[in-house]
Amino acid sequence: MMSSRVAVSVSVLLAVVAIGARAEAQTCAPHVPGGVVATEGRGGIGARLAATSQGLVVSWAEQRPWANRSRGWPDPQTFHYARSFDRATMAATAPAVATFTQSGPEVRPQGPVLGAVSDGRVASVTCTCVAGSARIGCVARTVIGVGDVGRMRPDGQGAGCSSGTLAATGIGPHLLVSMPDPAGGGLALYGTAVRAWQGVEMQGEVEAPAIAALGPEQAVFVRRAPGGIEARVFDVRGNGRSAPTILSTRGSQVGAPFALSLGDSVAVAFAQRRGRSAWKIHIARWRPGTSPTHEDIDTGALPAMGPSLAPSTANCLALSWTEGAGRATVARVGRVCNGALEAGSVAQLSRPGVEAGDSEIASDGERLYAVWQEIAAGRGARAELRVARLGCR
Numbered sequence: 320m321m322s323s324r325v326a327v328s329v330s331v332l333l334a335v336v337a338i339g340a341r342a343e344a345q346t347c348a349p350h351v352p353g354g355v356v357a358t359e360g361r362g363g364i365g366a367r368l369a370a371t372s373q374g375l376v377v378s379w380a381e382q383r384p385w386a387n388r389s390r391g392w393p394d395p396q397t398f399h400y401a402r403s404f405d406r407a408t409m410a411a412t413a414p415a416v417a418t419f420t421q422s423g424p425e426v427r428p429q430g431p432v433l434g435a436v437s438d439g440r441v442a443s444v445t446c447t448c449v450a451g452s453a454r455i456g457c458v459a460r461t462v463i464g465v466g467d468v469g470r471m472r473p474d475g476q477g478a479g480c481s482s483g484t485l486a487a488t489g490i491g492p493h494l495l496v497s498m499p500d501p502a503g504g505g506l507a508l509y510g511t512a513v514r515a516w517q518g519v520e521m522q523g524e525v526e527a528p529a530i531a532a533l534g535p536e537q538a539v540f541v542r543r544a545p546g547g548i549e550a551r552v553f554d555v556r557g558n559g560r561s562a563p564t565i566l567s568t569r570g571s572q573v574g575a576p577f578a579l580s581l582g583d584s585v586a587v588a589f590a591q592r593r594g595r596s597a598w599k600i601h602i603a604r605w606r607p608g609t610s611p612t613h614e615d616i617d618t619g620a621l622p623a624m625g626p627s628l629a630p631s632t633a634n635c636l637a638l639s640w641t642e643g644a645g646r647a648t649v650a651r652v653g654r655v656c657n658g659a660l661e662a663g664s665v666a667q668l669s670r671p672g673v674e675a676g677d678s679e680i681a682s683d684g685e686r687l688y689a690v691w692q693e694i695a696a697g698r699g700a701r702a703e704l705r706v707a708r709l710g711c712r
Contacts, residue, residue: 323402340366346663349664349708350707350710354705357704359414362381363380364379364380365379366677366691369463369536369636369682372403374403374464376443377421377706378401378431379400379431380399382395383396396420398421399415399417399418399443401462403462427480428450429498430485432444434468434489434499437535442461442462442468442540445457446485446496448481465499468492471520475516478503481499481501483526484527494511495538498528500525503524505525508553510555510557513556523544531585532537533580533584536555537552539552539605540554540606544565547567549563550585571590572626586604587602590640597622598624622644627677631687637654637682638654638655647674650677652665686712692704693705
C-alpha cells in the first residue's frame with residue numbers, strides 16, 4: 320500500500336515538472352522583442368498575414384494625398400503593398416511590392432486580402448469597381464512562389480460599387496473571394512474556379528466577413544449578421560451548400576469573426592459580451608451537419624477584442640487579441656488548450672507605451688508568426704505594422 324502511494328506521488332511530481340517545463344517552453348513571446356517593422360515608414364492599415372512552406376508575407380493598404388491636388392479630389396489615393404520575410408531571421412527579403420495603385424478617384428478599391436493555395440503559393444487579391452460604369456473585377460497577384468494562381472473570374476457589371484470588406488481563402492489549388500453584393504442585401508463570390516457571378520441573398524448587411532477552407536472543395540463563409548455570428552458553406556465554384564447556422568450564443572453582442580480551417584471543420588473566434596459585461600473572446604467550433612461547440616476564453620478582467628487564430632501543436636490553437644480600451648490597448652498572444660489559455664504561454668506582442676491595434680497570426684506548419692498594428696504616442700503619428708516569429712509552436 321505504501322509503495323503504491325509513493326508511486327502515485329512520484330508520478331504526480333513528474334507530471335507537475337513536465338507541465339511546468341512545457342509551459343515555459345511554450346511561451347509565445349516574439350523571438351525578437353517588439354518584432355520588426357513590416358511597413359516602410361509610410362504607415363499601414365488593414366494588415367493581413369500568410370505563412371506557408373514557401374514563405375511569409377504581410378500585406379496592407381496605404382493612403383496619402385493625390386500628387387495632383389489641383390483637381391480637388393477629396394479622398395486620398397490608395398495603394399496596396401505586400402512584403403515577404405525570411406521565416407527564420409524575420410529579415411525582409413525585399414522592399415515592399417506595390418500590388419495595386421489607385422489610378423483615379425472613380426476607381427474604388429477593396430482589399431487587399433491574402434489567399435494561399437495548396438502548393439504554398441500566396442496571392443494578394445484586390446477588387447475594384449469603377450464608379451459610373453459599375454464595372455467590377457478582382458485581380459490576384461502572386462507574392463510568394465512562382466506563377467499565377469489563376470484568373471479571378473468573373474469580371475462583372477454591378478448595380479453600383481460596394482464599400483464592404485473582402486474575404487478570401489485557398490481551396491486546394493483555387494482561390495475563393497467574397498465581397499458584399501453592390502446591389503445590397505447579399506454576397507457576391509469571385510474565384511479562380513467560379514464560372515459566373517454567384518449572387519447570394521442574405522438578410523441584413525454583410526458585415527465583418529471571414530472565410531476558411533472546409534476540406535479540398537468547400538469553404539465556410541462567416542459574417543456578423545442581425546442574429547449573431549452566422550456561418551454558411553459554399554463550394555469552390557461559389558454555390559451554396561448549407562443553410563445559415565448561428566455560431567454565437569443567444570442574447571449576446573458580437574464583434575468581427577475570424578475563421579480558421581481545421582480540415583473538415585472550422586474554429587471561429589470573435590469577441591462577445593452579454594449586457595454591460597466586458598468583451599470576452601469566444602471560440603465556436605463547427606462541423607457542418609452538427610451543432611457548434613462553444614468555449615469562453617478567460618483572458619483577464621480587461622476587455623478583449625479582435626481575435627485571430629492559428630493551428631498549434633498538441634491539438635491546441637494559438638490565439639491573438641487586442642486587450643484594454645482607448646489608447647491603453649496592447650496586443651497579446653497565447654495558446655488555447657482544452658478550452659483555456661495555457662499557463663505560461665501568454666505574452667505581449669506590442670511594445671510598452673504604444674497603442675496597439677488589431678493583430679493576426681499564422682502558421683507555416685512548423686512555426687507561428689504574428690503581425691500587429693502600433694501607433695506611437697504623439698500627434699499625427701502613423702500606424703505602423705510589426706511582424707514577429709513567436710516562441711511557441
